[in-house]
Amino acid sequence: MTALMTVLTILLPILYLAVWADYLWLFYTEHPLARRTCSRAAGVVVVLHMGVMVLRGLALHRLPMGTQAEFMGALAVALLGTYLVVERRLRAKNTGFLTTGAAGLMMLSAAVVEPGGAKVSPLLSDPGFAGHAVLVLLAYTALSLSFLYAVLYLVLARQLMRRRFGLLFRRLPALETLERMSVVAVEMGVPLLFLALALGHLWMYDLADRPGLDPRLAQALTPWDPKILFSWVIFLGYTAGLVGHRFFGWRGRRMNIMAVAAFVTVVLGMGAVHHFFPTFHKFPGLDASAVTAPRGDGPAFAADHQLTGER
Amino acid sequence: MTGATTLHVRSISHKTAPTAIRERAHLTEARSVELMDALSAGAASEPACVSVIPVSTCNRTEIYLEVKEGADPDAILREALSAIGAEGELFFSEHALRLDGLEAIAHLYRLASGMESMMLGEPQITAQLKEAYRLARAHHEPGPGLLRAFQGAFRAGKRVRTETRISTGAVSVAFAAVELSRKFFDRLGKHRALLVGAGETGALAARHFLQHDIGHLTVVNRSFERAETLAATLRDEQSRQLVEADLNIEGESAAAARAMRGPDSRIIARPWDELGAAIAHADVVLSTTGATDPVILPAMVQAAVKDRHGLPLFMLDIAVPRDIHPDVAKIGNVFVFGLEDLDEIVQGNLAARRNQIPHAERLIGEELAEFGQWLEDIDMRPTVAEFRAYLEELKDKQVGFVRKKHSDEMADEVDRNLQQFIKKVLGRSMSTLRNSDSREERQRHLETLRHLFSTEDRDAD
Structure with a gap:
């Protein structure tokens, strides 16, 4: 089993790069063979990677998102999986080289950074927290895809406005399709974010009730935490965008500028909240004993350790 | 060439002759049958011509011949053309291309691949060649050489079209208009087009949009009668095409089905004073009037886009002089294109097609080598x-x-x-x-x- 895992761990970045190459081939040549194979290849890689993650999780008794390499891998598979859902719904494959390229680079980075042994959060052994972390990852991946398609919309609109009929003009899908791809990504991201927040709240109350919890952390556990509040703002903002799109006919350049601005706000806002505001998401004083199923394989959780899944 | 027979082509095309000559050389279907009959009758008494396949389109008339080795194809053809009253001498004049043996077959392969077409890679020629082949087989079974050559040509054509991108991208202005609009609206069926002007150019562009399933078409013209006439003509054409395509029937049955289906309600006409309102309802505007001054003004478009909530408005001005005021292009979410833009797209697509020529030539070479081998082995x-x-x-x-x-x-x-x-x-x-x-x-x-x-x-x- 260990040997198989090692082989798959080495093989996965290569497979990601192969999928990227297939999508690039499609973008540059629109070769029928590339069109036929790219989605299937990407699907196989996602299934394979998920299988590796499940096996790894079972072996480690925790969510395999603890180390930097694991987190990068999880991000890559989330990106590729989310992209495939959007691609399948819109039947537009020509933008795949961007997402698969990003996923490939993440896998490559995961292969070169330290493979493990770093301090991992004992919370990753807690199913409630693990579910929250996975949902957050998927939600923000979907929102990042929405950002990507909104940017592509604006780029193509600019090309059309300037009458540049080059490769992007010939290969990118219609503005209407790019907009729908962006909206579909938000339609996926918003409910995922809601679920992530709801589960996070439930888990937080559950954690607060656990005996032996560090008083500093117990005091910090509040639904008014800046990170939670900002997440609700993000959720409400994107929901308003969806309502505007569906019921008030928000379309076109303005809508896509809003999508870009929203995601930039998410990234900058989250960074600011994390660095400049007190938030319990840094989990001060938490150790393995506070976790329901303390089976983490890492050393004791450092007071100021940041959960990679929450970045 | 084949030991027993040799292969030849005599061709008059857009590359060798002006339209007037091509018109004189044209062979109707009936004339083609007469030619095959004449050559077949000759074969009964003097077994010189094994088979003939005439191919006649608007851009070319080509006669493929398979004759007994040693026979003079020109003499045989001249006699047959003269017998049916065609202008046979044209095929032996300076306007004709005369190729024999493998060169003739290479020409056929290139023709089937769209490499000899006026618009590089155009697909219509394959259907025309198949029709000529079907006609020939229905009257006189072609000889083994021509049979094999045509089958190889169809295979070569299919390979070139599927393994290269020689047939992709619009190469006509009207189709480029549709291609450009599809960069805005992928699902044209959910969008509305407005045709301003009821002239020939506009009608042609409108037909292309209707063929690509535009959801709704409004025709606006200074003369409402002309707008209504064009709308009625387009409605009738579309209704006929839809019935024939859906039910695969023609003639009286199709007429009955059309009557049951009713006119195509996608196409309507509106009076000139409703132009502003019509623009407000459209996603695609095609303007082709013969007006000397712009008829679509910034204020009109500004008012029209107010309630579009940012949805882009695609406007195409294919009139000379222009119909759309230059300032309209400055309005947000309004994209105005002209003839020169469509021409640029066409030229870009043609260049992209031309880049595929070496690949296509390689594929044709492979297929030709196979035919050459077959020819070598036949004796x-x-x-x-x-x-x-x-x-x-x-x-x-x-x-x-x-x-x-x-x-x-x-x-x-x-x-x-x-x-x-x-x-x-x-x-x-x-x-x-x-x-x-x-x-x-x-x-x-x-x-x-x-x-x-x-x-x-x-x-x-």
Whole structure:
């Protein structure tokens, strides 16, 4: 089993790069063979990677998102999986080289950074927290895809406005399709974010009730935490965008500028909240004993350790 | 060329002759049949022409001939064309391209691949060639050379179109308009187009949009009657096409089905004073009036886009002088394009198609090599077949003997071994014949083979 895992761990970045190459081939040549194979290849890689993650999780008794390499891998598979859902719904494959390229680079980075042994959060052994972390990852991946398609919309609109009929003009899908791809990504991201927040709240109350919890952390556990509040703002903002799109006919350049601005706000806002505001998401004083199923394989959780899944 | 027959083409096309000459050379379907009949009648008395396939389109008239070796194809064709009253001399004038043997077949392969078309890679020629081939087969079965050549041409054409991008991208202005609009709205069926002007150019562009399933088309013209007439014509055309396409029927049945279906409600006409309102409801605006001053003004468009909530408005001005005021392009979410933009798209697509030529030539070369090999082998095929029959006969005798004297298993084993043996002997013989230093030498080898293993000799034995 260990040997198989090692082989798959080495093989996965290569497979990601192969999928990227297939999508690039499609973008540059629109070769029928590339069109036929790219989605299937990407699907196989996602299934394979998920299988590796499940096996790894079972072996480690925790969510395999603890180390930097694991987190990068999880991000890559989330990106590729989310992209495939959007691609399948819109039947537009020509933008795949961007997402698969990003996923490939993440896998490559995961292969070169330290493979493990770093301090991992004992919370990753807690199913409630693990579910929250996975949902957050998927939600923000979907929102990042929405950002990507909104940017592509604006780029193509600019090309059309300037009458540049080059490769992007010939290969990118219609503005209407790019907009729908962006909206579909938000339609996926918003409910995922809601679920992530709801589960996070439930888990937080559950954690607060656990005996032996560090008083500093117990005091910090509040639904008014800046990170939670900002997440609700993000959720409400994107929901308003969806309502505007569906019921008030928000379309076109303005809508896509809003999508870009929203995601930039998410990234900058989250960074600011994390660095400049007190938030319990840094989990001060938490150790393995506070976790329901303390089976983490890492050393004791450092007071100021940041959960990679929450970045 | 084929040992027994030779292949030829006599062609008058857009590359060799002006339209007036091409019109004179054109062969209608009835005339093509007459030509085939005339050549066939000639073949009965004087077996010189094996088969003929005429191909006549608006850009070319080509006559593919397979004649007995040694016969003069020009004399045969001249006589036949004269017999049916066609202007036969045109095919022997400076306006005609005359190719023989493999060169003629290479031309056919390139033609089927769209490489000889006025618009590089256009797909219509394949259907036209297939129609000519079907007509020829319906009247007189073509000879083995032309049969094989046409089948190879269709295969080459299919490969070129599927393995290269020689047929992708719009290469006509009207189609480029549709292609450009599809960069805005992928699902044209959910969008509305407005045609401003009821002239020929506008009608042509409108037909392209309707063929690509635009959801709704409004025609606005200064003369409402003309707008209504064009809308009615388009409605009727679309209704006919939809019925024929849906039910695959023509004639009276189609008329009845059309009557049941009713007119195509996608197409309407509106009076000129409703132009502003019509723009407000449209996603695609095509303007083609003959007005000397702009008819679509910034204020009109500004008012129209107010309630679009950012949805882009695609406007195409294909009128000379322009119909859309230059300031309209400055309005947000309004994209105005002109004829020069469409031309740029067409030129870009043509350049992209031209880049595919080397790849297409390689594919044609592969298919041609296969045909060449077949042609090379055709004169030795009857002798080799006879030789094979002789070997098979010997094998069967031997296997029968073993089956009688020994067992079925042993006989099957001997059969398998002798099959392999025959395969090797024939392979070696074919290879030696193909590698003969000259045609004469090959004929000598074939003569020896016939002499040694011919049916007559064996029967005599």
